[in-house]
Each structure stands twice: as structure tokens, then as C-alpha cells.
Amino acid sequence: xxxxxxxxxxxxxxxxxxxxxxxxxxxxxxxxxxxxxxxxxxxxxxxxxxxxxxxxxxxxxxxxxxxxxxxxxxxxxxxxxxxxxxxxxxxxxxxxxxxxxxxxxxxxxxxxxxxxxxxxxxxxxxxxxxxxxxxxxxxx
Amino acid sequence: xxxxxxxxxxxxxxxxxxxxxxxxxxxxxxxxxxxxxxxxxxxxxxxxxxxxxxxxxxxxxxxxxxxxxxxxxxxxxxxxxxxxxxxxxxxxxxxxxxxxxxxxxxxxxxxxxxxxxxxxxxxxxxxxxxxxxxxxxxxxxxxxxxxxxxxxxxxxxxxxxxxxxxxxxxxxxxxxxxxxxxxxxxxxxxxxxxxxxxxxxxxxxxxxxxxxxxxxxxxxxxxxxxxxxxxxxxxxxxxxxxxxxxxxxxxxxxxxxxxxxxxxxxxxxxxxxxxxxxxxxxxxxxxxxxxxxxxxxxxxxxxxxx
Numbered sequence: 001x002x003x004x005x006x007x008x009x010x011x012x013x014x015x016x017x018x019x020x021x022x023x024x025x026x027x028x029x030x031x032x033x034x035x036x037x038x039x040x041x042x043x044x045x046x047x048x049x050x051x052x053x054x055x056x057x058x059x060x061x062x063x064x065x066x067x068x069x070x071x072x073x074x075x076x077x078x079x080x081x082x083x084x085x086x087x088x089x090x091x092x093x094x095x096x097x098x099x100x101x102x103x104x105x106x107x108x109x110x111x112x113x114x115x116x117x118x119x120x121x122x123x124x125x126x127x128x129x130x131x132x133x134x135x136x137x138x139x140x
Numbered sequence: 141x142x143x144x145x146x147x148x149x150x151x152x153x154x155x156x157x158x159x160x161x162x163x164x165x166x167x168x169x170x171x172x173x174x175x176x177x178x179x180x181x182x183x184x185x186x187x188x189x190x191x192x193x194x195x196x197x198x199x200x201x202x203x204x205x206x207x208x209x210x211x212x213x214x215x216x217x218x219x220x221x222x223x224x225x226x227x228x229x230x231x232x233x234x235x236x237x238x239x240x241x242x243x244x245x246x247x248x249x250x251x252x253x254x255x256x257x258x259x260x261x262x263x264x265x266x267x268x269x270x271x272x273x274x275x276x277x278x279x280x281x282x283x284x285x286x287x288x289x290x291x292x293x294x295x296x297x298x299x300x301x302x303x304x305x306x307x308x309x310x311x312x313x314x315x316x317x318x319x320x321x322x323x324x325x326x327x328x329x330x331x332x333x334x335x336x337x338x339x340x341x342x343x344x345x346x347x348x349x350x351x352x353x354x355x356x357x358x359x360x361x362x363x364x365x366x367x368x369x370x371x372x373x374x375x376x377x378x379x380x381x382x383x384x385x386x387x388x389x390x391x392x393x394x395x396x397x398x399x400x401x402x403x404x405x406x407x408x409x410x411x412x413x414x415x416x417x418x419x420x421x422x423x424x425x426x427x428x429x430x431x432x433x434x435x436x437x438x439x440x441x442x443x444x445x446x
Contacts, residue, residue: 010168036232041256046239053245062160090157
């Protein structure tokens, strides 16, 4: 690749994961594809992941962002657990965000638990990409 | 700032977090890593580097997953580097090899890392060799390197791995496909995957017939052909045996030297380019070649002689 001035700035790495028992991952795949087109390196885990699997994958991949898509209604149980496990592995500065079907009433509690942002239906990929660019840690 | 020397120390304990961060520094081409490379390579244990290549959809990731399981049963700690292509337009990438390997995500004795090719041709990333050295320092052996889905000529993996496994599937074409130069030629072992599909026996038979006839300037052993079904894990123990046997009996020092030569040439090219770009004549030379007043070969000679 060309060695321009910013050649050292490597792409932001994002883990896209589907925690729990959701039966489909169309949204997650559309998002993965959209983020690819925005220049992100996206690691996709596939369906039916436990919080442990997601945290272990985030650790090995040393991602900047963990994005979880959840539709099943189990978000209050699963998402805070992922935050706990990711932080427990020493990844204090990894941005953790979620999207899918999450009632407004739960958003405050999830944010208190460490989910940085929640993207509901109708959010554009551009909005998500912008948010990740602005808030993902960048390594010096 | 990251203390890379400390990361290299910590990665040798097999701890995941420092190893993961070290891999990020390697992938990103952190200039502070360069003086530490001798230390990193000296920390290696001589792990068996096994390349897994083959066309997209031939079942490489599923087969890697089955091989991880097999080697875990044999008490080995397994490292995996899975390379997927970067977009030539945006630099983005989707790395989906983990989808087939998540059952091993929580196993502390398996370390799996996805790498985007970041503009490199040939099916690997430019930093794959160094990334493999980091896994070696972390005590993982074997280290499986899964390439980008390969066409007929992505043979870079054979210049890095000690043992190259080419994954083929039934109905890959007729016998002429099997005698074309390129990918199949670099195979040390061929896995005819999806062996539960119709035509698998015939495909294996054709490959055996065509591969056994190497002659002329070819000094290599014809590859062993193993039928596998990665989903049911049929044939996977036999494939693991064959990969281990290839290292045990097949390692001609000349092949190791050929890999070394290739890697040095690469590094030389990169080092020369880096120096030339920092030199005073660079911009004028670029302009001269851009306007076709100068040919690239002469330009390179002049920049090197400077």
C-alpha cells in the first residue's frame, strides 16, 4: 500500500457479535457490510454467542469496538455481563455498543452498566460509523 | 504508549492480552517494534507453521476448526491466523473465519486471530510471518495459517509455511485443472474436503493420478491426498497425521532456505523502498517516472546507488 502520511493509522477493528438465542442475523450482517464499506475491519462471530465467547474473541482480536446486535429480549441479562467480562479481561478502553430491539425504558440502565450507546431501528450505518470513529479509542 | 519490550516478555507466558496487543503492534507496523524483532524471533520455540489454502468456500475454516479439535485432543496448544481480504477501495474488511471456529473461543490453549490482508496480494498479509513468530513465542504449536480464499496462483503461503495444505472439493473441474501450474503445485498435502459429496472419490482418484507423475526439474515428493469431511471430522485425524509426518520426514534444508531467501528478499525490498522514500531524490524521481522520462528500473538503480 502507498506510504502516505497517514499510512500508519490502521483501520478501526470492530467485533460484531450476536449474543443469546436470536434466530437470524440479517441486521448484523448488513451492519458488518456497511462498516466494511466505511473502512472498518469487522470481525464477525456468527449467531448464538455466550458473553464469555464474545469477551474471549474481543480479547484475542484486540478490537477497538464491540458491537452487539440483540433482538430476543434478553439484553438486560446478556449485555451487562459482556461489559463485565470484557472489563475483567483488562480491556478498559474498548467501546461497547449495542443495537437491535431494545425498549427505551431499558436504555438508561444499560448505559449505567457500561453500554456506551444503543442504536435502535432506523439508525443509519453512517451514524453508527461516525459514532465509532468519534468514540473508539485510538492507540497512540 | 505501549511498552513493546514488556509486551514481548508477557506474551511468552502465553497470556492472551499481551499477545493480542503485540499482534496489533505487528499488524500496524509499529516502528518501535523493529529493534525488538530479534528478541521476538529468538523467543520462538520452532513451532510447526502449517498453511491452509484453497478456493473460497472449499471449507478451509471448517477444516481448521476440526484440526484445532484434533490437536487439542493430542494435547497441543494451537495458534490460528486467519487472513481475509481487505477492500481495495475503502481498506475495510469483513473477517468471518471465526464463525466456524467459535467453539474454541473460550479455550485458553487456543489463540485465534483474524488478519485483514491490507493490500497485500498472494493471500496473506505482509505481517503474517511476524505474527506467526509472536504466536510461536507464546508457546503455540502448531500454528495454522488460513489464507484468503485462493485462486490458481496465490502461492505466497508456500513461501512461509513449512507444510502447505491445499483444500479442494469434489467437482473442481477435470484433470487438466489438476495439472495446471500454481496452487496445487505448492501442496505438500491435499485435502479433498466435503468427501461426503458425490464425486469425491473420483476427484481424489484424478488428483492422485495427476500428482504422482511429477518429473523434470521437480524435486519434491508428490503430495499425499487425504479425503476429509470437516463437518463430521471424518479424515481429520488422518490429515493431522499427514501434516505431522510431512514435518518429520519431509523437511529438506533446501526448502527452508528457499523460504528464508524469499522472506529476506521481501524485507530487502521493503527496507530499500523505505530508505529511498526518505532520500532527497525521491520526489524528482517519482515525477520523472510519472512523466515517462525515466523507466522504473533505472529509477530504482539510481535511488539505490545514491
